[in-house]
Amino acid sequence: MKIAGKKISLTTQIFLAMILGAILGLIIGEPMTKLGFIGNIWLNCIKMIVVPMVIVTIITGITSQKDVKSLGRISARIMSYYILTTLVACAVGLAVALLIKPGTMANFTGLASKEITGSADITIADFFMGMFSSNMFKTFSDGNILQTLIISVLVGIAILRMKNEAFKETVINGFNALSEMVFSLIGMVMIVSPIGVFFLMAESFGKYGAGIFTSMATLAGTYYLACLAHIVLIYGGVLWFTSGINPIRFLKDSAELWIYTISTCSSVASIPVNMKVAKEKFDVPESISSFTVPLGSQMNYDGSVILYGCVIVFISQVVGVPINIGVMLKVIFLSAILSTGGGGIPGSGIVKLLVMVEAFGLPTEIVGIIAAFYRLFDMGTTTLNCLGDLAGTVFVSKMEEKFAGKNKAKVTGA
Template identity: 80%
Template structure:
């Protein structure tokens, strides 16, 4: 799209659509609710590709890890770090949102409440049994995300265990091709996102009025509070105790990175900058950062996981459905597993957020509204993801230095 002879990027188009949709919704009012179905069609297009996306992202993520084992100690350390910090991020998002209660301030009058599928009296046995499907086709047709994840993991492991190399290579190439096709389709859906966002915003403002800004402001404020806690307490704590780096110094010295991530909202595009900062500001050799940073761009999604927890708790508060401890633990587990895959794919963040909300039986309409403001949240997710990659890289580098010293003594 061009305005006054200048090409407008997709992000700018979405922002413009958001503003125009809000204006049309407030000025025109009820008539805009009659065409809100166009935005719903866009959301349905996203839902349509959810199950295939889950399968291909998890399977290709597993089969792409077959060479990581050869990297030995560094691989184990960095992946352990990514897994642990991701689980902590999920917990922080839930805890912060539970304490701040942004959903109690938000107003979405008329939004129907939906029962959360898992009761508060679920047992450990029921929880684990529900993770495994007795019929994968029923799982796919019912849209059971957790069972689909388990099926995808089993398929990925089965492929790695295949004995006939020629057949194994054929299947791997097939899944890689399928993955490219699925994300090409997601890319097509994202191209028309300004249209979907316009009608979602127009419908939302015509229905809820200007009060929706307050709702989004409280959600965004809660999310960024969770991001700050993750950066200072988790990343800063790890670097302070294990590498002797002050958290404030870490934030200051990494400024070149987070300014870039806020501007681009792309973890993949930020890889060269992240490696540069790791080397020039923290003395990390490229032999380490060249592996850990790209791996983090595909595996480490602390910022996204923080958002999952905050949004799910937010929506549950909006519709007045409390979350039990068992469901919160399930949110932590599912968000940590599902956060991997699809790195650097435009729009994949909002797709995964919708899947997470849908997986817990909560209304997905609010995700459509969040989609219109997603750039505001995406700045935080990308920045948190990349700072997590950098902190993990520094952490592993310091451990390697200590290991090298012990070996020489």
């Protein structure tokens, strides 16, 4: 697309499509929901390549490492980052909600709840059992991303351990070629992304109208404020102290990613965009981002746990139940465990939110109301989850640069 001889970037096209779709959805209303299938077709075109993309990116990311030792170092750093930021995220959600007290300002008059379907029985044992596939082909056909990720990690390590160097090189080159093909296909789909984004946004705003802004305003406002606080204080703080990247630069340079996630609400579909931003804006090698970003899409859920904390406080304030330190600690640890469970469950975000509310003996009717407007919250959860993946990837990349610099200094000094 060109205006006055200048080519408009894809990021700008997506942003304009998002705004235009929202405006037309509000003006035209219900008829726009009948065209939502166009956006869903586009999203399906991305989702159809997610499994092959995870396989090739994880395997090429692992095989590009010098050895299993460097892989272990990167894995330890990124997993420590993901676990710690997830725990902090829930604490941020609780703190902001306790400070603002959104439940005391809530008004549910005229709001209808939505029936929540799906199993709420998600245990730690089920989660770990669900990580490992008994049939990799069934895993791929079911689109189970967590199991696909584990299979890819095992295959990647197996390739690194191959004794025959000629065979190893052949296998690595084969996966590199597949990776090139997969991302070429993704590039084709991304060209029409403004069209898909336009119809997705038009459908959402045509369905909910202005109510998407007003009906859940107190909770949504609190939630998005908590998300912003987490981005600036936690992600921004980590990157500033370790990499010299301030929060404003991080938000500015990651614009292509968060515009995309707000409009699609899909973490896995955002993987290629996340890797592109990491490489082009933060100089992260693909050998790192191709491992850390897909991994984060399955185990880093900062946006989700912030929502858990906000909702628990919100419902407690609505019904007049006080929250003490013990309850807050329980919320933090339970949400961290629960956030990484339930892979493959349709609508798992709202189901896991229901599990959290039930675990503290709070009324679940309000969760039904939240479910009816979940798209409004899902834009925030997906965006924060993906920004967390990006921040962690940049953090690990800078740590690897420092590690390589120290080793080089030792060798030079020797």
